[in-house]
Amino acid sequence: MIVVTGATGNVGRALVDRLLAAGQPVRALTRDPGRASLPERAEVVRFRAEDPAAQFAGATSLFLYAQASTVSLLDAARAHGIRHVVLLSSGIIQKGVDETHPIHVMHATAERQIRDSGLAWTFLRPNAFATNALQWAPQIRAGNTVRGVFAGALFAPVHEDDIAAVAERALLDDGHEGAVHRLTGPEATTNAEQVAAIGAAVGRGLTFVEVDPRKAGAELFPHVPPQMLRRMLESFAQTVGVPPEITGAVEDLTGSPARAFAHWARDHVADFTA
Ligand SMILES: NC(=O)c1ccc[n+]([C@@H]2O[C@H](COP(=O)([O-])OP(=O)(O)OC[C@H]3O[C@@H](n4cnc5c(N)ncnc54)[C@H](OP(=O)(O)O)[C@@H]3O)[C@@H](O)[C@H]2O)c1
Numbered sequence: 102m103i104v105v106t107g108a109t110g111n112v113g114r115a116l117v118d119r120l121l122a123a124g125q126p127v128r129a130l131t132r133d134p135g136r137a138s139l140p141e142r143a144e145v146v147r148f149r150a151e152d153p154a155a156q157f158a159g160a161t162s163l164f165l166y167a168q169a170s171t172v173s174l175l176d177a178a179r180a181h182g183i184r185h186v187v188l189l190s191s192g193i194i195q196k197g198v199d200e201t202h203p204i205h206v207m208h209a210t211a212e213r214q215i216r217d218s219g220l221a222w223t224f225l226r227p228n229a230f231a232t233n234a235l236q237w238a239p240q241i242r243a244g245n246t247v248r249g250v251f252a253g254a255l256f257a258p259v260h261e262d263d264i265a266a267v268a269e270r271a272l273l274d275d276g277h278e279g280a281v282h283r284l285t286g287p288e289a290t291t292n293a294e295q296v297a298a299i300g301a302a303v304g305r306g307l308t309f310v311e312v313d314p315r316k317a318g319a320e321l322f323p324h325v326p327p328q329m330l331r332r333m334l335e336s337f338a339q340t341v342g343v344p345p346e347i348t349g350a351v352e353d354l355t356g357s358p359a360r361a362f363a364h365w366a367r368d369h370v371a372d373f374t375a
Pocket of ligand 1: 112113228229230
């Protein structure tokens with residue numbers, strides 16, 4: 102039995118589908134089973150840190166989101182028979198970065214808790230997700246102009262199902278214990294190019310209109326906690342014109358090349374047109 106936290110998330114949901122397709126028993130954790138609409142073949146259990154037996158009994162492996170990681174959760178996982186944790190960490194964990202950045206702190210804390218837990222572990226450190234482009238979905242559904250910051254910010258966005266494919270291998274195959282996998286998409290693309298690729302996928306010409314980052318606020322980033330927004334914008338500023346890291350890890354680990362952003366956009370047409 103494999104336990105998947107964040108089972109309604111972009112990566113978690115893709116992983117649940119993959120594990121079920123591979124014939125694996127899956128326990129899908131969500132804080133709200135009532136609105137989760139997870140596959141019937143998954144055992145859906147409410148995520149509650151204070152009810153470890155219901156979550157971990159009979160399971161051997163755990164896919165963990167950093168947000169869900171606590172020392173007590175990991176202790177309970179080990180006490181109930183979990184042997185191996187695959188953490189959805191972040192590419193922000195690397196030498197020379199600002200270790201006070203809140204995104205760094207969250208993922209580094211989860212990695213440290215897991216290293217200290219006595220459980221075997223694998224850390225997935227993806228860089229920017231292609232799903233970050235969903236931030237533009239309301240504007241694209243409403244018209245052909247996308248207002249955003251840093252038209253020239255460069256990323257190598259990674260498809261959520263490529264991350265899930267690596268997680269699947271790390272959970273099902275031997276040899277991933279103690280490994281750190283840095284995951285990226287296959288090519289660099291700017292924000293403006295991503296918007297154009299979404300336009301090509303939905304069959305409309307879309308224009309990216311750059312907003313002065315000093316004037317960007319909650320209207321552009323409604324899901325970003327206000328105290329994190331300035332730090333996030335500073336991080337974006339540093340990506341303008343700077344070639345992003347591109348690794349071959351998705352292909353090396355899964356045997357399939359990482360999917361390009363244009364592929365992701367075609368997979369997500371419904372998100373931009375519904
Ligand atoms: N976006 C990026 O560019 C990027 C880059 C590197 C790493 N990451 C990492 O990837 C994560 C995002 O992955 P995603 O897009 O798959 O996530 P997502 O779609 O936002 O889903 C997150 C899932 O985690 C669960 N969750 C959220 N907070 C929780 C908590 N406190 N306790 C337990 N469960 C909780 C939620 O499930 P329920 O509501 O159903 O409980 C939700 O399904 C980030 O949070 C970050 O850790 C992101």
